[in-house]
Amino acid sequence: MSTIQRLTGPITATTPKPLLRRPTLVRKREDDDEAPPSSPRKKAKVTFDSDVEVRVVGDWEKAPHLIQEEVRRAFAKRALGDDSGYDKLKDVYSQKNGNEEEFSPVTIKNYTISLLANVSVLNKSNSDLVHAVLSSDWLGRTEDYVALFVRLLANVSSAQGVFLGDVVQMLVNNLTAAPPSNGRIRDLPVVTRLMIYARVHRTLQYLLQLIPSAGRILSSTMTTAFPHPTDSRRSHVVYVQNLLKLVGYSPELRGEVLALITERLVKIDVQVQVDLEDLAEDVGEGLVDQIPPARPDLMDDMEDSDMSDEEDDFDEDEEDEEAQRAKEITKNVEKMDAILDILFSHYEQSFGHPSVEEQVGSLNILLSQFVTTILPTHRSRHTQFLLFHFAQQSSEYIDTFVGTCVQITFDKGQPAIVRQASAAYLASFVARGMHVPSNIVRDVFGYIGGELARLRRNHEPSCRGPDMRRYSSFYVLVQALLYIFCFRWRDLESAPDDDFEDDDLNTPYGQQHQWKSGVKEALSQNVFSKLNPLKVCSTAIVTEFARIANHLSIVYVYHLLETNKRVRVLQSAGTGYGQPNRETALSARRDESYQHLDAYFPFDPYHLPKSKRWIEGDYREWSGIPGLDDEQASETDSDDEEGLKSEAEEGTETDETGGSF
Structure with a gap:
């Protein structure tokens, strides 16, 4: 009873503290959102823009930092014997154009950035990866990627000198008429041949400045990449033009480049004379004069990758052997004519230079080629006209060339x-x-x-x-x-x-x-x-x-x-012994007596249609x-x-x- 009396006062109820609400990404609807749909029975219509490219993001499309980590781990695991990540890395640069799993340009760029950060591990043991990178079509990509790739080439060549030759070889191969890079990559603008050549020249110029020893490697590489004498006229013209452009930013290689071109030109020249000798006299004598007018400079059409090698196709089965050989000779004559015209133009710039030192340097190059290549070669017919023309640019040059010939002629040590x-x-x-x-x-x-x-x-x-x-x-x-x-x-x-x-x-x-x-x-x-x-x-x-x-x-x-x-001439006069067996093909005759000297004088009339203007x-x-x-x-x-x-x-x-x- 007493207890009940103590609780007679008013009882007050305590309100409990509300719980905190969880954060949500659901936006609070505006008032307009609460408006009822116009027709509750119809679904909203969804349209798609056909111009928007939809591409599925593959597993390799990763953020840059993830790719960097992947590359780092690939090299780390390879050191422990696990090549799985390393092989996937090679696949990035081994993808062929047109493959459905081809990596995007952004992804390849990120992998290249990651390789640049790991140049120190790109040593000889990882040469297969380096070769895969060098074989990739980097020249057909965007300018920013090309700049990045050039940095990679420079770093690899500097840090790992064993790859310098491979880098130079790759660059020189891309100066040919059919470079490995065709400039056509999916989703990227087409890069023309002329743009490819310009990029290669910029890269070579940078490497030669950065690594002086690259010049020595370049000299031997130019020789191996030179077109074979049987290759097309276009192949020779493109490569010779690119070699002469190389001389512009690497003048120390000028003598070697011009000597190489002259040496190959003499081989073509001699082959033409030998082939002419084997033809019937009436065919051989008129063949050079029948060559059509020179075509325009092929460098102007270099960007056309579908361009043929300008040789006319013919059915060999429908022509006799002599006619086929005559056509082959005509192609070689056109080839020789085009190269000579390029060389005349190149030397003309030097001999027209106001610097006497520049002119004398060019004359010395021509004289060196004459002594080492032209003079000892039998049946050279046209190449020597380079010296014939430019030696007559001044009385001093005439005296120099004549003096050289006199010295050799009367030198008993020769x-x-x-x-x-x-x-x-x-x-x-x-x-x-x-x-x-x-x-x-x-x-x-x-x-x-x-x-x-x-x-x-x-x-x-x-x-x-x-x-x-x-x-x-x-x-x-x-x-x-x-x-x-x-x-x-x-x-x-x-x-x-x-x-x-x-x-x-x-x-x-x-x-x-x-x-x-x-x-x-x-x-x-x-x-x-x-x-x-x-x-x-x-x-x-x-x-x-x-x-x-x-x-x-x-x-x-x-x-x-x-x-x-x-x-009668004494019998001791052996056929061809002790006399210069050097005659022009058009003057040699099968019935010419062995008892007479050859009527060879190297500056016989010059009839090549394009270069004769010089x-x-x-x-x-x-x-x-x-x-x-x-x-x-x-x-x-x-x-x-x-x-x-x-x-x-x-x-x-x-x-x-x-x-x-």
Whole structure:
């Protein structure tokens, strides 16, 4: 009872504290959201934009930091013997274009960034990964990726020198007409061939500046990547153009690059001459003249990857063997013509440079190529015209080239074949060079005459008759002397008039001519020597000399020619031994006697359709002597002389203006 009384006061209820609400991502609806739908019975219509590309994100499309960790772990596990992650890493760069599982450009870029952070582990043991990276189509990607990849190449080449050769080889291969990178990657803009070449050149320039030793590797790599002589004209043009562009930012390689191009050009040149010899005479003689006009520069159309190699297809089964070979020769001639035109243009920039040092440097390069490559090579026919043209740019350069030939010709330390070839170049340059001055002609004539006098003193006491093997040096020099006289006899007169033109030569030639001291003596003493050079020298040259010398009343040799018909060359004259077996294909004849020297003079008429423009104005065509041909045509009782003339016309290539030379 007492207890109940204590609780009689009012009882107050305590309100419990509410619980905290969980955070939610559900947005509180606005008032407008609470409005009832217009039609509760219809579902909302959903539309899709067909222009939006929907791509499923693959497992490899990861955040950059995850890719970095993946790459790090791949190398770590490989060190422990687990190559699973490493092999997946190689797959990133081994994907071929068109594969459905091809990685996105962003993913590949992130992997490349991760590799750049792990360059230190890209050593020789991981070479297969490095090669996969180098083989990837990085040149066809965006500019920012190319810049990233170049950084990777530079770091790998610097940190791991063992891969420098592979890097340079990959870059040079992309300078060919068919680079490994085609510039076509899915979802990326097409990169043209010209853009690919420009990117390669920028990369090479950067590496050469960063790693000087790369230049040495580049020299050997350029040689191995050079197109084979049987490759297309386009392949040669593209590669040569790219090599010359390389010279622009790496001038220290200029000599090696130009020597390489010249060496390969000479091989094509010689092959053309050999092939022409094997054709029928009438086909070979007209083949060069039948070449169509030169095509436009192929570098302008380089971005067209579908471009053919410009060779016309033909059904070999429907053509005889000779016609097929003629077409192959024509392709090689076009190839040679295109390369020569490129080289003429390249050297023209140097010789047109205001710096004398630049010009002299280019002349020295040409002379070096002449001595090491052109001079020792048999049957070179067109390559030497580079030196022929540019040596005539000044009197000093003419003197330099002539001096080089004179030194080699009279150097007893040189092989006989080289000395005799040099004599042919010397005589041909002096005779054919339009800008070779009269004083050079007289000096060379005197040098040769002096050497012949020495040889006569040595050989005549024991001479028993013409012997090609034993006296080959003497015969070669006599032939050079006769050749120079036939072309430049006006410069050997005692008082030539500088204003005297060929068209004014209407005076009777039977009158006495005055010659420089020693000219007449040199001709008569050598022609009538016991060594009997007219029996051994080329019939074509001997015949033309006989006509001119008789007309100018300097020496009469027809009686000697008649006597020589009954003279036999000694048996010791082995076929081709001790004489330069160097003739132009168009002048060589199967029935030419082994007892005569070859009528080879290296600056015979130049007929390549595109590059011949460079020597216009430099070349002295054979024009004959006014009145001489008319005089001979009026003779009706000279059957023997007519036979000699016919033989002369068959013995050497004719100029466009006529005559026996």
